Amino acid sequence: METNKKIQLTHLGKTDILVTPIGLGVMEMAGGGGLIGRMFPIIPQEEKNAIIKAALDGGINWFDTAEMYGAGISEQSLATGLKAAGKSDHEVVIATKWQPFLRTAGNIPRTINDRLHFLGGYSIGNYMIHQPYSFSSPEAEMNAMANLMEAGKIRSVGVSNFDPARMRRAHAALAIRGIPLAVNQVRYSLLNRQIETNGVLDTAKELGVTIIAYTPVARGLLTGKYHKDPxxxxxxxxWRKASLQRNIERTRPLINAMDEFANKYEATIAQVALNWLINFNGEIVVTIPGATKVLQAEESAGAMKFRLSADEMARLDEVSHKL
Ligand SMILES: NC(=O)c1ccc[n+]([C@@H]2O[C@H](COP(=O)([O-])OP(=O)(O)OC[C@H]3O[C@@H](n4cnc5c(N)ncnc54)[C@H](OP(=O)(O)O)[C@@H]3O)[C@@H](O)[C@H]2O)c1
Known part of the structure; x- marks a missing residue:
């Protein structure tokens, strides 16, 4: 693979925060904590450190975590890994999220010090509302976030899983306070293209909001590993097995097309999936693949070191639409 392509940094929305097109999602490091923690294996901290170091060594400069990912376990694991890698706060960007279920916006200032505690001295580059389901309006949530910015507790504001109407309300509420809405983190991949038709992508383009694409390799389905080794x-x-089993044959034409380009670029199918995501819509989309193994983090970082041609991206676009 061509490995000398310089990694271009991109702004999170209209902020001055610069990130690599690929960050590392660390939900997979929530194992052992709460409801979400039960969905993931418990990875020893040394292995977590190695995964984080592999991402950093590959050029990744940012990480996505959340309160919901083990009520502090993922955030703490990340901070420990960054410290072990010798990274200081100004060298990395951390995005984390407030858990809104059964809460009001009044909880945002009450729990921010917990986030900062678990992040162990690393600052919050972006703080998101994880889901559109709190008891408060987006306006109240954004005012609470704006207060955190003014208090110097966070560096930018984002939302996650917000539809276009709610994005606009969040954007307008922040604008009154002179703050840009930096990101909307949503599910997006070659196998889930809803944001292209439900208005989220167009709204993000119009408002200058970065899309952070989550579940970018469809939990492994888009890496071709289950197609090649059922x-x-x-x-x-x-549920994960059932969903994978249901979708293997349906998605095979796409995996075959990606495999062809993977061979051309001496890359992996996972890298082709990520490369498509960060290039197909220009700079507006960045992504955060998760990893439970060092090799996966290495591959994710390596996906920034080549670029599919416009024709190749169009071909994947077409095959993906026909599935
Ligand atoms: N905002 C939200 O509501 C929301 C929701 C979900 C996720 N997220 C964020 O998005 C991040 C990523 O999403 P995700 O974990 O749902 O999905 P994903 O990134 O599509 O899938 C990650 C999983 O795919 C497999 N994988 C990754 N790279 C691979 C490679 N190169 N080769 C083979 N297998 C590979 C691994 O599974 P195995 O461990 O089985 O090998 C890994 O755990 C999370 O960490 C989290 O930060 C946000």
């Missing part, structure tokens, strides 16, 4: 599914159980 026996991997034998070791799995539950």
């Amino acid at each position: 026996e991997l599914l034998d070791r799995m159980s539950g």
Whole structure:
């Protein structure tokens, strides 16, 4: 693979915060904590450190975590990993999220010091409302976030899973306070293209809001590993196995097309999936693949070191639409 392509940094929305087109999602480091923590294996901290170091060594400069990811476990694991890698606060960007379920905006200032505590001295580059489901209006949430900015507790504001109407309300409420809405973090991949038709992507373009694409390799389906080795599914159980099994044959034409480009660029199918995401819509989309293994983090970072041609991206676009 061509490895000398310089990684271009991109702004989070209209802020001065610069990130690499690919960050590392660390929800997978929530194992052992609360409801979400039960969905993930418990990864020893040394392994977490190695995953984080692999991401950093590959050029990744930012990380996505959340209160919901183990009520502090993922945030703390991340901070420990960054410290072990010798990274100081100004060298990295951390995005984290407030958990809104059964809460009002009044909880935002009450829990911010918990976030900062778990992040162990690293600052919050972007703070998001995780879901559009609190008891408060987006206006009240954004006012609470603006207060945190003014108090110097966070460096920018974002939302996650917001539809276009709610994005606009959040954007307008922040604008009154002179603050840009930096990001909307939403599900987006070659296998989930809803934001292209439900108005989220167009609204983001219009308002200058960065889209952070989550679940970019469809939890492994878009890496082709289950297509190439279906026996991997034998070791799995539950909803994830059922969903993978249901979708393998349906998605095979896309995996085959991606495999062709992977061979051309001496890359992996996962890298082709990520490369498409960060280039197909220009700079407006960045992404945060998760990893449970060092090799996965290395591959994710490596996806920034080549660029699919416009024709190749169009071909994947077409095949993906036909599935
Ligand atoms: N805002 C939200 O509501 C929301 C929701 C979900 C996720 N997120 C964020 O988005 C991040 C990523 O999303 P996600 O974890 O749902 O989905 P994902 O990134 O599509 O899937 C991650 C999983 O895919 C597999 N994988 C990753 N890279 C691979 C590679 N190169 N080769 C083979 N397998 C690979 C690994 O599974 P195995 O461990 O099985 O190998 C890994 O745990 C999360 O960490 C989190 O930060 C946000």
